[in-house]
Each structure stands twice: as C-alpha cells, then as structure tokens.
Amino acid sequence: MTHYIEQPLREHLLRQRLRTGIFTKLLASLCLLVSSLPSNAAGIDATINAAMTPITEAVAGFIFFEVNIFGNQLPLIILWLIAAAIFFTFYFNFLNLRGFKHAFQLLRGDYSKPEHSGELSHFQALTTAVSGTVGIGNMSAVAITITIGGPGATFWFIVAGFLGMSTKFAECVAGVKFRKVNPDGSISGGPMYYMKQGLADRNLGWLGKPMAYFYAASIVIGCLGIGNMFQSNQAYQQFVFATGGSDSFFVDKGWLFGLALAVIVAAVIIGGIKSIAKVTSKLVPFMAAAYIIGALLVILLNAEKLPWAFTAIVTEAFNPSAVSGGMLGVMIMGFQRAAFSNEAGLGSAAIVHSAVRTSEPVTEGYVALMEPFIDTVVICTLTSLVILTTIYEPGMAGNGMQGIELTSQAFGSTLGWSTVPLSFIAILFAFSTMLSWSYYGLKGWTYLLGESRNKEIVFKILFCAFGALGCMIQLDVVLEFSDALIFVMALPNILALYILAPVIKRELKSYQTRLTSGEIKSFRD
Numbered sequence: 001m002t003h004y005i006e007q008p009l010r011e012h013l014l015r016q017r018l019r020t021g022i023f024t025k026l027l028a029s030l031c032l033l034v035s036s037l038p039s040n041a042a043g044i045d046a047t048i049n050a051a052m053t054p055i056t057e058a059v060a061g062f063i064f065f066e067v068n069i070f071g072n073q074l075p076l077i078i079l080w081l082i083a084a085a086i087f088f089t090f091y092f093n094f095l096n097l098r099g100f101k102h103a104f105q106l107l108r109g110d111y112s113k114p115e116h117s118g119e120l121s122h123f124q125a126l127t128t129a130v131s132g133t134v135g136i137g138n139m140s141a142v143a144i145t146i147t148i149g150g151p152g153a154t155f156w157f158i159v160a161g162f163l164g165m166s167t168k169f170a171e172c173v174a175g176v177k178f179r180k181v182n183p184d185g186s187i188s189g190g191p192m193y194y195m196k197q198g199l200a201d202r203n204l205g206w207l208g209k210p211m212a213y214f215y216a217a218s219i220v221i222g223c224l225g226i227g228n229m230f231q232s233n234q235a236y237q238q239f240v241f242a243t244g245g246s247d248s249f250f251v252d253k254g255w256l257f258g259l260a261l262a263v264i265v266a267a268v269i270i271g272g273i274k275s276i277a278k279v280t281s282k283l284v285p286f287m288a289a290a291y292i293i294g295a296l297l298v299i300l301l302n303a304e305k306l307p308w309a310f311t312a313i314v315t316e317a318f319n320p321s322a323v324s325g326g327m328l329g330v331m332i333m334g335f336q337r338a339a340f341s342n343e344a345g346l347g348s349a350a351i352v353h354s355a356v357r358t359s360e361p362v363t364e365g366y367v368a369l370m371e372p373f374i375d376t377v378v379i380c381t382l383t384s385l386v387i388l389t390t391i392y393e394p395g396m397a398g399n400g401m402q403g404i405e406l407t408s409q410a411f412g413s414t415l416g417w418s419t420v421p422l423s424f425i426a427i428l429f430a431f432s433t434m435l436s437w438s439y440y441g442l443k444g445w446t447y448l449l450g451e452s453r454n455k456e457i458v459f460k461i462l463f464c465a466f467g468a469l470g471c472m473i474q475l476d477v478v479l480e481f482s483d484a485l486i487f488v489m490a491l492p493n494i495l496a497l498y499i500l501a502p503v504i505k506r507e508l509k510s511y512q513t514r515l516t517s518g519e520i521k522s523f524r525d
Contacts, residue, residue: 056481063484077487078336081345084494085163088170091501092508096165096369102515103366110522111363117181118357122367124277125356127284129349129368132227132436133342133375134288135429136234136404139422141337142383143406146392149333151309152316154384156334157341161376164344165369170497173365173504174198175350176358182451186272189354190440191347191489192216192447195496202499211492216444219348222486223444227437228463229470232261235430236471238404242423258471261431262464269438269460273355276435287428288379294422295382298414302389309388341380342372346486347493351440360520362511365504386410438463 066073089096105111106122120128145153171191178197179189192212199208236257240248250257268279299306317330343349349371356364390410404426411418438460445459446452497504514520 056484059488060480060484063488074332075336077490078332078339080494081167081339081490082160082163082335084345084497085160085167088166088497088501089163091505092166092169095169095508096162099169099366099369103369105522106363106367107370111360111520112357113359114357116357116359117185117187119185119187119273119355120277120352120357122356122358122364124281125353125364126367126370128273128277128280128352128436128439129371130288130374131280131284131432132348132352132440133371133433134284134379135231135433136426137341138375138379138383138429139291139407139426140404141340142380143387143404143410145333145337146384146387147406149330150316150394151312151384151388151392152314152318152330153334153337154313154381154388155317156331157338158334158377158381160335160338161342161372161380164338164342164372164376167344167494167497168342168349168368168372169365170501170504171345171347171350171493172353172368173361173507174497174500175347175354176356176361176364177503177507179354187355188443188446188451190351190443191493191496192444193354194350194500195492198500198503199496202503204499208496211496213448215347215489215492216447218485218489219351219444220441220448221481222483222489223437223441224463224466225481226483226486227441228434228467231430231434231437232258232467232470234404235261235427238423238426238430242420242427254471255468258468261471262468265431265434265438265467266460266464268435269442269463273352273439276439280432280435283428283432287425287432288374290421291379291425292382294411294415294418294425295386298386298411298418299382299389301414305389306385309385312388313384337380338372338376342375344372345490345494347489348437348440348486351443352436360511362507365508383407390414434467 063077064075065077066075068074107126109121109123112121142157145157174194175189175191178194179187180193181187192215195208195212195215196205197208199205199211236250236254239257240250243250245251268275317334339345349368353364353368356367358364387406387410390413391406408419408422411422441463442456442459446455449455511520
C-alpha cells in the first residue's frame, strides 16, 4: 500500500518541479528581454503613449463622464456606485451595522468545518481581499482629498465606507453562491460566474453571458495596469526615496528593482491562491498594524488638536470652507475617495472571497463587510486625522506636493524617524496589492480562455513582466486606460447585483432563520 501511495506522489512532485522549472526559465528569459529596455525607455514611453492616447481619451471620457449638479462636476460612475451602496444598505436592513459581531465570530472560525468546499479560511479570504484594496491610495489619495476638500471630506468618506459595506456583502454572497468547483478542487468565482449562471437562472442568460465576458476582459487588462504596473512603479519610487532619494544607488536602476520585484511576485503567485493567501494572511495584519500604530502614535502626540479636528470634520462636512461648491462639492470628494479606495461595487473582491471554505454563501458576505470598514473607515480616517492634527492648513493644496509626500511630511513632522519606515510600509502595500490583483486577473484570463495549467503559467509570466516594466517606463496613458476599465466593471457588476438582489435576500433570510433557531451551531456553543 505504501508503494502505491508514494509512487504517484513522487510523480506529482516531479511534474510540479518541472512546471516550476519551466516557469522560472520562461520568466528569466523575459526578464533578460525586459532588462534591455532602459536605454530606449523614453522612446518606448512616447510611442506607446501616443498610440494609446486617443483610445484612452475616448474610454475615460465615457467612463468618467461628468454632469454638473449645482455647480459641481459629478462623475456618473461615482453616482452609480453610491446609488447601489444606498440601495443595498436599506435593502438588507442596515446589515452593515448589525453584522459586526457575527462577522468576528466567522473570522475566528466559530462556524468553520474543514470538510467544506473551498481553498481558504474566512480570515485568509479577508486578508487577501484587503491586500487588494489597502494600498498607497490610503496614504496618498486621502491626503490630496483632505487638502482640496478640507476636513469635511473625512466625514463623507466614512459615511460612504459604511454604505459600501452593503454592496460588498451582496457581491460576495453572490460570488460564493454561483462559484464553480473545478475537478482538482480549486475554485473559480466572482462576477463573471454570477453574471453568467445567476442571470441564466432568472431567464436572462442572453444578457449575463456577454456581461461576463466583458467583465473578464476588463479585469484582465485593468489588473496589468493599476493593479500591477502602477503598484510596482510606486514601490520603486518609495524604495529610491528610502535608500537616499536622488543620491540612491537605485535612482537610475528601475530595471533592477523591477526584475527583483518580478521574481519575488513570481515566487508567491506560482503556487496559486493558497500560496498568495499564506503570504497575505501574515503580511496584511503586519503592515496594517504597523501603519495603524504609527498613525495612532502621531495622533496621540498631537492630542491637543483632536477636539478641533473632530469638530472640523463634522461642521465642514455641512458648511465647508476649503472647497468651492459647498456641501455637495465636499460630499462628492468624500464619496469618490471612498469608492476609489474600497472598490465596493467593482466586484473584484468577490473573486477571492469565492474561494473560501464554506457551505453557506452568506457567511462570506458577513466577513466581506469588514473589508470597507478596515480600508476606508479605519485606515483612511486615521490618515486624515494624522494630516489634520499635524500639517493641515486651509489652502495648502496649492503647495505642489504629491499625496504620498504630504502623508510622509505629516508623519515626519511628529516622528522624524518615521519617513523611511513609512516608505517600506508603502512598498508592502504595493506588493500585497500586486499579489491580490494577479489572482483577480488570472481568474478573468481563465474564464476567457479556459482552465488550464499552461494558460495560467502564461498569464503569470505576463503579469510579472508587466510589473517589471512598470518600474522602467512611464505609461501614463496606459494606466489611465486600465483605471477606466477597472471602473467600467461597476456597470455590469451592479446591474447583475440588482437583478440577483432577491436571490441574495432569500439566502440571507434563510441563513438568519437557521442561525436563530440553532440549526446552524457554533463550535463554541
């Protein structure tokens, strides 16, 4: 019996080693090709940007089309996201506020069983999804929003964060309910699958199928830009700053940093979602805790300014002085920052939440509630308070500093030694975002081309190569194009969620009834 167990195992390990070797060789060859680009980087930048400019302008003009409301320019895509968040908050009877206790119970494994289908624990699914949303934007874009919109913007992105929790709940319940269990036990799920199967179950297959293909194509392209090239570029910039700025050895060696980053990312993502989750489940708590502790320390050392900060956040939310357009203008800024930050309504997080080990789709919806809370309500609010209690002055938006520089200045004004550690935390934020988005893009890729080990390897090599390129060339137009495609995903995703809302609500009612009656038992009972 032992012989028959060990022989297949040896063959499996041999095949795995062979696949890893092929992956490494292909990646190394691509890296050598990429490393020859720096000398021609400027020409490559200009050529690609020129070719992509008209396409990007057309797509971005459609996605971010703005309407004038009482003198304020409001992108319709933001209105689409806000409307969905408000609808689902009321539709689920404010579950975003009532579900905290049960979400914590699920996170600590009170209702988990190892025999359930899936690849990740609730905690691993959450940390992997959070790693895709908690990023440099929590440090930089929040700073820009506060300096332009004033303290009142903080109030509105807190409100938007709470509302977004309801949308996240809906898309993650749908993600688990309509996920696909592959023959090897792996999971494929997310908006593509609930668009196709969920809408087919409601006799709308003719609509769901093209929506699913459109969504999959958008997330593949989007992940290579905003979820990859932008992140690697920002990581490189922070690394240069942390190692000496203009005097750094790496100031003109983006190719070297890019290749090193590509190899590290490859080492993680080659093992699939389980490997990614093992890293993010350790990395996300560490980097989030480090950032939160640092922010709290700065805020406490400037505690005398806290009463003013809290007062300004509330009063200027309704009577702003730092932004033209009055209350509506600052509200738009706050809601827009929250929507860009926590991605509620884009459906991306549902892809990884679908891989959770559970037999109850609603359980992952509860867990997913925590994602916008951590990302927007906690981390973005702390960033705001750090700025407000240190360097904030009305009208400071015109000083020419970038968002990440403003946040670094805010930390450094109180903790002079914090600038370099903050840069490394920013690098970790970017790295973890790349890991999550590699999985999102992979699932879009395999949905379009079919589940295959070889097809997965091709995508992972492509993803790593684009990550290396991001450190070497400034494809601003390409990043704008991918950014637009990320947000266009909200159009079919939210439409599908509206159609599936009655299905999700039935799942919720059934689960709550069985939970209350004791049919669903906690291991702690």
